Amino acid sequence: MAINPADAAAAYRAHATPVPGPSAPSKGDAPAGGSFLDLVKSGVKDAVDSNRAAERLSIDAIAGRADLTEVVTALSHAEATLNTVVRVRDRMISAYQQILRMPI
Structure with missing residues (x-):
């Protein structure tokens, strides 16, 4: 079963609620560390x-305006970043x- 990542993010956004507790922020306040959506x-x-x-x-x-070393370094950084994003996406899915398989 394939799940669209956009659908997963929309479902998270629709059901995201702050955890109640003594230090829970009020509705108008953003969490101190930012939300998961902001992190993504x-x-x-x-x-x-x-x-x-x-x-x-x-x-x-x-x-002819850039050094080959700079290009290789930038491409390596871009590749590593893309690999990280793909791994995080796979873990999220x-x-x-x-969660979908959990019994209710």
Whole structure:
């Protein structure tokens, strides 16, 4: 069974509620560390920015304006970032599937 990551994120967003307790933030306050959604958005934004920087350096290298070492370093960083994003996505989907299999 394939699960669309966007559907998983939408389901999380629809059912996300703060945990009640003495230190729970009020409805108007953001959690001190940010929300899980903010963390995911930040990670995706970093991955996109890394890939754009690598593409920009590659174009500059083709035009003769960039050093080959810089291009290889940027591409390696972009590849590592993409691999990390893919692994996190796979873990999120796996966790979501495990939650779906839990008996109610």
